[in-house]
Amino acid sequence: MYIGSFILKILSIRSSWAEHGDRRIDISFHGLKSGLQNLINWMVSAVYNISVWRMYIVAPLTEELVFRACMISLLLCGGFEAYTVILLSPVLFSLAHLNHLLEHYMQQNTSLLKASMVVGFQLGYTVIFGSYASFLFVRTGHIAAPLVSHMFCNIMGLPAFFSRRTWLVSVGFVAGAITFVFLLFPLTSPGLYNDRTDNCECWHTYCYWT
Numbered sequence: 001m002y003i004g005s006f007i008l009k010i011l012s013i014r015s016s017w018a019e020h021g022d023r024r025i026d027i028s029f030h031g032l033k034s035g036l037q038n039l040i041n042w043m044v045s046a047v048y049n050i051s052v053w054r055m056y057i058v059a060p061l062t063e064e065l066v067f068r069a070c071m072i073s074l075l076l077c078g079g080f081e082a083y084t085v086i087l088l089s090p091v092l093f094s095l096a097h098l099n100h101l102l103e104h105y106m107q108q109n110t111s112l113l114k115a116s117m118v119v120g121f122q123l124g125y126t127v128i129f130g131s132y133a134s135f136l137f138v139r140t141g142h143i144a145a146p147l148v149s150h151m152f153c154n155i156m157g158l159p160a161f162f163s164r165r166t167w168l169v170s171v172g173f174v175a176g177a178i179t180f181v182f183l184l185f186p187l188t189s190p191g192l193y194n195d196r197t198d199n200c201e202c203w204h205t206y207c208y209w210t
Helices: 002-021 029-047 050-077 084-096 098-109 110-139 144-158 168-182
Strands: none
Touching: 002 098, 002 168, 050 084, 050 110, 050 144, 110 144
16 A cells, blocks of 8 residues: 555655765765764664654554454454444544644644644544554454554555656555555465464454455
């Protein structure tokens, strides 16, 4: 799904190199030392950045534990069908992000209408991602799949499906979407995530997808 985004990123890096084409890569000891020091400084700044911890570590971990590992397990044990759980839990997951409405309205001094439109759009794709993450948890029976996906999506943002710079972004998105559909079930097979599946098609026999 992110092939278009990767293409766009590569093009941006290429453009940046073209703008500084007169610069040569310093492969001397001092050049490598300087590059390594810059990398270390960047990593240290990220470690001490509370927003990085919130967006890429704490939020995915806590949300997946609450809305997937705990909530979905309770709903399934309560007798809800797997398809119902996959559609229901993301709604509750999206409502937990309503705090962004106050953030946009009060902290960023935007109008209530504009803040509502922005947050409404966020809630929309949160429901879509929540359905996907719920499917991953129900299908694999493991928290790793939705957790890694959540972290990755927080880092990447929305997939790029169009760019005025090149048509390759759209082609990459379409190719990625087709590949995503064909690999969805093979790469979420319960046997890949669990040592024991008791020969059932899905963990705890909650679903019967092949």
